[in-house]
Amino acid sequence: MIKKLFLVLLIFFVCFVPFSLAEQWNQLNFALCDNDGICDSGEDKCTCASDCGECSGNVPNALCQEYSCLTGLCRAQIKYYCCGNHICESGEDFSNCDADCAPTELTIELLSPLDENVFLRGDQITFKAKIKADGVIAKQANVRVKTFAGDIPMYDDGNHSDEKANDGIYAVSFLVSELTSKNNYASEISAEKLGVSKTHNFIVEINPELSLDFLIDKNNFVLGDIIHFEGFLLKRGNPVSTVITITALNKNQAVFESKTKSDKNGFFSLDQRTSLIYPEGNWHFIVSGKDGFENEGLLEKTVVVSREAGTIFMDVVLPDSYQKLYSRGSEIRILFDVLFDEIPVEDAEVNALFPDGKEVALKMVSKGKYSLSYSLPFDFPLGEQKILVNAKKTIGSVKYGGSTEMGITVDEAKINAVLVEPQKQTAALGEELNFRLKLNYENGNALSKPKISVKINNKEISSNEKEPGVFYFSYVVKNEDLSEARQLLLEVQATDAFGNKVYFDRLFEVTGELTLEYYFRENPLLFLSVIFAFIFIIIVIIVVRKRLNTLNSLAKRKKELERLKGDLQEKYFNLGAMSSEQYYSLLSKYSSELRDIDSAIDAFKKASEEKGIEVDEEEVFGEKKVSFDDVETASMFKISGEKNSFEEEEMPGLFSVKKKRRENRIP
Secondary structure, eight states, rough: OOOHHHHHHHHHHTTHHHHHHHHHHHHHHHOOOOOOOSOOTOOOTTHHHHOOOOOBBBBBTTTTEEEEEEEEEEEEOOSSOOOSSSOOOOOOOTOOTTTTOOSSEEEEEEEOTTTTTETTTTTEEEEEEEEETEEEEEOOOOOEETTEEEEEBBSSSSSSSSSSTTTEEEEEEEOTTTOOOEEEEEEEEEEEEEEEEEEEEEEEEEOOOOEEEEHHHHHHETTOEEEEEEEEEEEETTOOEEEEEEEEEETTTEEEEEEOOOOOOEEEEEEOOOOOTTTTTTEEEEEEEOOOOOOOEEEEEEEESSSSSSEEEEEOOOSSSOOOOOEOOOEEEEEEEEETEEOOOOSSSEEETTTTTTEEOOEEEETEEHHHHEEEOOOOOOOOEEEEEEEEEETTTTEEEEEEEEEEEOOOOOEEEEEEEEOOEEEEOOOOOEEEEEETTTSSSSOSOOEEEEEEETTTEEEEEEETTTTEEEOOOGGGGGOOOOOOEEEEEEEESSSSSEEEEEEEEESSSSSSSHHHHHHHHHHHHHHHHHHHHHHHHHHHHHHHHHHHHHHHHHHHHHHHHHHHHIIIIIOOSSSSHHHHHHHHHHHHHHHHHHHHHHHEEEHHHHHTTTOEEEEEHHHHHOOOGGGGGGOOOOOOOOOOOOOOBBTTTTTTOOOOOOOOOOO
């Protein structure tokens, strides 16, 4: 006790007395202020402002600090309602005080590259974006771009292809490597400012192709002829001076390979003499040229080369009008006429040579008419293409031949996108939507090596292709999805291995409040706790009910035993209907069972009291439980009103009472 009192007094003197003395000292000093205009010893700005000047004003070279009297001393402290004190106060937000307040939202405006930009290897590519926070420029934000070259920081310092330092425009530039593959690269610009972040996704197209065009002086040659090539190689309209390679193939086997060089205007030419040892047939020419960054121009054409001269010319005639526009995967069906002096030619050998190198035989369907049937593969070259159709026939020693060229335009393959699930177009708030999307070509085949991008309300969603062409993904409708329109916009963009693309979208109406399923999904531990608690309560109730039933059974048995004891006493004492041996035997049996029941009841009552459960004895037993020893002894020995003579002897066992033996009276 003395130690505790000493400790309290020590704390009082250490903590209170110095402050009290300081206050008295300040009051004393204040009393000493003589207002003579001279700051004397003992006077300062807090105790004598008239002599020493006021303790106020901003602290030099310190932002949002001012002088004020603190515990009697003139000290620098934080200036409130000042932008720069690192406290976001009333009336301040990021738009008027970005030094103190964090923004609520960031926006990213992509300035470069634009959607229509296509880059070659060796090009300088500039990623530039304007970052705003709550509608004002965001200075000193953490901005990065993830693209084919990696994860690269962007700068707002005026030295990295951005415009001016601290103007909210962030940029970075670099050259496209000659190792970069042709592809549409998914890219992302991310921005972060004071814990608030935003991303913007876009595509960067790298297509390292130069523009190459060349001509061959004719379509039919005889071995020994000179084939003349000429053309231009350009890079975005500018000439490219480099080595040009010309390769001739026949049935995928090389016939010859020659090289020439384009001049300063990008022009090249070559005269190639054919040899009699070369094979006849359809020759496929591949002309290519590369610049210093491995950008390549390439073009292919096919001609017919015969072994002998003197072939008589036949006409291969296209229909006056035929379908010229096709898509990859569609079938070309055209009927040609083969004529000699306007007479139909039967049983000619007619073949069509396609730009992809495929040679297709035409089938004669009637006299002089030959049908072309060919399904364009999904990787068939796009754009304007030429198909060379050759016909030849030999009658005796006379050879007939002819060819024609047909032009077609090929578009990307048509891809069907079918949303199999869900079939409904409404969604409840908190509901999990499970999607199943099927993508296939018009012929029913699944897409080849598809790449798919799924967005819901402009948020990227991951998907799994669990079976060919069938994609699965899911989405939980959240509060943030509730716009004024109360809609979910599903957007899917898919591309196959050959660059064929499809876009699919679907709108879902959002209705209702949060579902129980959503709460369970968001708070599984809480729900499981409630379920386990409910199960525990049920188990407790079952156990308690079982014990109460057992207790009631004991109470009923006890009442029955007490009734049997009463009947036993009546038969023995009043009616004399049994011998003493029978009486004591039954009495001992009943008493033993009663003791066991009383012990069981007492044990149950004790266990209930330990667990805080009150047992209403009158409700369980019908009356307050009493032990056998509390019953009046005389009630056990009811005798008749006749006069009898008795002699007393001790009762053995549990009950020590006087036994009254009836004696026969002799009249």
